[in-house]
Structure formats: structure tokens, C-alpha cells
Amino acid sequence: MWHDLVAVQIPIVEKVLRTIAVYALILVLFRLAGKRGLAGLNTFDMVVVFLLSNVVQNAIIGNDNSLLGGAIGAVTLVAVNSAVTRWLSRDPRAARILEGTATTVVKDGRLVPGALHDLALRPSELEHAVRIQNGDDLGQVARARLEPDGQLLVTLKKTDQSATRGDVEDLRRRLEEIERLLTAIAADRRPPR
Structure with a gap:
């Protein structure tokens, strides 16, 4: 029994090469499937x-059912993925080739013609992303794009963005200035005693 757990039944080099080959194949398949496949996993995905x-x-x-053989495959898979991730973080050209580039789907409140079709995105998915990012409808969107990692990033038009703390602070300062001016005007209009 112990022998079956630790005895690797195929050469270790073959197991490592098999794992790397399958990793590369899956990477290519997902790259060919496009960004939409990463945007949000639905039931079919x-x-x-x-x-x-x-x-x-x-x-x-x-033909290896040993524990050690499975561990070698798992370690190889994690190591290859870590190496590829580090490579992509250092090499923008490789990242662009393997991951692709962002695709703009909305510009100035209008859908980019054909973008949703090319990415296999449904309008409801886009509308959902707009609502999650504090918009009410596409008309409020300055730009929306699908990133290579499948995230849909939405930038609302300046007039439709939520107020920031800086905006609130600026408004508070302006109101204090108006209050000060009104107090000064009221003091000037008081009848002399």
C-alpha cells in the first residue's frame, strides 16, 4: 500500500512536461475564447x-495514480503559473500578447458599434456593471471597457460622478464664505442706534 502512494509510475520529467503542455494548451484556449470568458462565470462557464x-x-x-505523482503535477502547475505571472508583470509586450488589451465598449454614453457582439457580452451585463459602479444608465458613461482580465471598468461622466470628500469640503468652505458675506451685509444694513 505505501509503495503505491509514493512510487511514481511514470518518469518525473514526463509528468512535468505533460503538466506544462496542458497548462500552455489551456492558456491558449482561454486566450482564443476571449475576455468575455473571464468577465463573469455563469452556469455554462x-x-x-x-x-x-x-x-x-x-x-x-x-497512468499514474500515486500520491507523489499527483503532488509533482500540482507543484509543477503552481510553479509554472507563478513563473508566467511574474514574467507577465515584468514584460508588457508578453502581457499584451498573452492577455490582450482592453476593449472599449461605451464611449461618451454610446455603445461602440460591434463591441458587445465581438466580445459576446449581453447588454444586461453591461448595464449591470454600470449600476454596480454608481451609474443609472449608459448615457452617464464617459467610457466603459473590458479589461484583459475580464473586468468591466466604467468611468462615469464628470457631471454624473458621486461627490468626493474634496467636493463636500469645497462646498462647505463656499457655504461658510456665503454665510460670512450675508452676516456682513446684514450688519451693514442695521439701522444706527
Whole structure:
């Protein structure tokens, strides 16, 4: 029994190479699927992820059911992902190639023609992102774009943005100045005694 747990049944180098190859394949598949696949996992996306993990399992582990073989595959997967992540953080060109670039979907309150279709986004998903980011409708949006990581970032028009602490402080100062001026005017209009 103990032997089956620790005895790797295929060469370690083969296991490492299998893991790297499957990682690269999945990376390419997700890149080809586009940003929409990362924007928000719906029920269908979750089914694909679960099935995908089951489909590639044997490609990674081969005919090896040992605990040590699974651990080697897991360590390889985490190490390769960490290396790729660090590489992308240092190399903007590689990040642009592997992750892509942001796609503008709304500009000056209007949908960019064809953008939703190209990204396979539904208008309801876009409207939801606008509401989450304090907007009421697309007319309030200065710019909205789908980032390479699948996040939908919305920038509201200046007139539709929520007030900041600085805005409130500026308004308080202006009201105090108006109050001071009104007090001065009232004092000047008082009849002499």
C-alpha cells in the first residue's frame, strides 16, 4: 500500500512536461475564447471549467495514480503559473500578447458599434456593471471597457460622478464664505442706534 502512494509510475520529467503542455494548451484556449470568458462565470462557464479539469486530468497524470505523482503535477502547475505571472508583470509586450488589451465598449454614453457582439457580452451585463459602479444608465458613461482580465471598468461622466470628500469640503468652505458675506451685509444694513 505505501509503495503505491509514493512510487511514481511514470518518469518525473514526463509528468512535468505533460503538466506544462496542458497548462500552455489551456492558456491558449482561454486566450482564443476571449475576455468575455473571464468577465463573469455563469452556469455554462462553470460547467465548462469543471468538465475541462476532468478532461485534462489524464493528460497531466498519465497512468499514474500515486500520491507523489499527483503532488509533482500540482507543484509543477503552481510553479509554472507563478513563473508566467511574474514574467507577465515584468514584460508588457508578453502581457499584451498573452492577455490582450482592453476593449472599449461605451464611449461618451454610446455603445461602440460591434463591441458587445465581438466580445459576446449581453447588454444586461453591461448595464449591470454600470449600476454596480454608481451609474443609472449608459448615457452617464464617459467610457466603459473590458479589461484583459475580464473586468468591466466604467468611468462615469464628470457631471454624473458621486461627490468626493474634496467636493463636500469645497462646498462647505463656499457655504461658510456665503454665510460670512450675508452676516456682513446684514450688519451693514442695521439701522444706527
